[in-house]
Amino acid sequence: MLFDATLRWLDLAGIAVFAASGALVASRKQMDVVGFVVIACITGIGGGTLRDLLLGRTPVFWLRAPELLGVAAAVAVLVFVAAHRVENRFRALLWADAVGLSLYAVLGAEIALMAGADPWAAVLLGVMTASFGGILRDVICNEVPLLLRREIYLTAAALGAATFVALRLEGVWREPAFVAGALACFLLRAASLLRGWSLPGYKPRPGRDHTS
Amino acid sequence: MLFDATLRWLDLAGIAVFAASGALVASRKQMDVVGFVVIACITGIGGGTLRDLLLGRTPVFWLRAPELLGVAAAVAVLVFVAAHRVENRFRALLWADAVGLSLYAVLGAEIALMAGADPWAAVLLGVMTASFGGILRDVICNEVPLLLRREIYLTAAALGAATFVALRLEGVWREPAFVAGALACFLLRAASLLRGWSLPGYKPRPGRDHTS
């Protein structure tokens, strides 16, 4: 359980935006309202659940926190009722996912550090926590995972988590480190979405890799 | 571990029908007999394994219960030998899945309540336990998950789990509440399969959502 207010609010905000992204995918699949609620809940709690499982913090956080599921369900119903007003639902989904990615990258890294994880492992746990809800959402709904689009996605999560971990190791307080890490992740992801930034991908030499 | 006889039998029955559904998918993929056994085991124990992981009940139940895996393996071999006698294997798969869904929805909810979960969380855990074996089966075998078909699926699991939880909160004994919850889930799912019932899905306004 999280008794710490900052972590609790971050978790809640991450759940809300990931729930919105899950509900938007449900709208793309034309599910019914129960489908919206279940996919929103799974997307919202997916990252935090993986984090708790890997760290051995069971029962996982949402089993005793009805308000978290209530928030995800409320977001899902809101999207079910109002999504047709959104001009471009896929775009809205990308931005909701970007905010959730930023919040969970730092949150996952912090909780890993608190559990005594090594800094490298904290960065990887941050990346996994941040991306797992979206992976679950896309795999369950049979969508191409966002992380496979030729964009900066995992890199942004890794930058956010690494910024946070580096600042913490330097002795920076937690809240400013949170803000810096989440901002670093969000700005890089936003640049990728708005300007089409990307890192050079692997390019096979032409005429060599015909079989692979 | 489950020492309670009723829960144990429910688990066993759920494993057997989900194992049958897994073996039927393996037949669609023309796997060999080992593939049948492994997919049947994974489908059969998937929901219960997720339930145990989320609640922190480790080592998970099947690591010390050879008879459960034996049942799943026997079902798989039976399907391998006899599936060609089944007129419509996809139809058989849907019904086996429906029975498993009904059993695991109430079982997952009950075990969550026993672990002190909040009622909302118990319903969600019921839905997740009921649907996870099938999701694993479909994701591993690269099938379109049943829950994406335009049918009542998650809704039926949610109805069954919610009926059970509501009756338990009203003080009804466990066994009648089990029967009522599982029946509610099964009848709704059966109506969807037989009559094509479905809830209204999300419908984008025409001419608005061309990009999403």
Add this chain to the structure above:
Amino acid sequence: MLFDATLRWLDLAGIAVFAASGALVASRKQMDVVGFVVIACITGIGGGTLRDLLLGRTPVFWLRAPELLGVAAAVAVLVFVAAHRVENRFRALLWADAVGLSLYAVLGAEIALMAGADPWAAVLLGVMTASFGGILRDVICNEVPLLLRREIYLTAAALGAATFVALRLEGVWREPAFVAGALACFLLRAASLLRGWSLPGYKPRPGRDHTS
């Protein structure tokens, strides 16, 4: 945690070869270098993570073992830099996966036995540990899972794990049993790759199964 040197080395070798297979899939998807590192890490630690979760050995092993992630990351960077020199990257991926499969099949079975699991369950846990990293890799990267190709895959893992468990129950020392089990798995898988061996798959009767 593993303090035992043999198990530790096996884990490290399994991580390295699975990381290579993950990086090769990342190259097929033309990811950037961060994507290579993340997919290599997830593929490398996937099987061991599932094993630890199912047995309740949390926090999972890599959270306190930076060197393991360092190895996976180094392998990923090496593949990013040098993969274009490999004639047939898909072939290389198959062989890296085969080595990892063999190592993790016996390792998963041994750790299950040490945790008091029943022999049947130890074989299944071996198969799951061996195949899970590759399943994660293929599902996350949207590839057709290797285990669905019409080849001996799960069967090889099951043979390796079963050979190991049978030898251990006969009182054979651990190290020779490791070698025998891993060799049995690898040789069978290699035969399938080189000679196209396969077990008879399920064949529907013609003209019966048009709907399934």
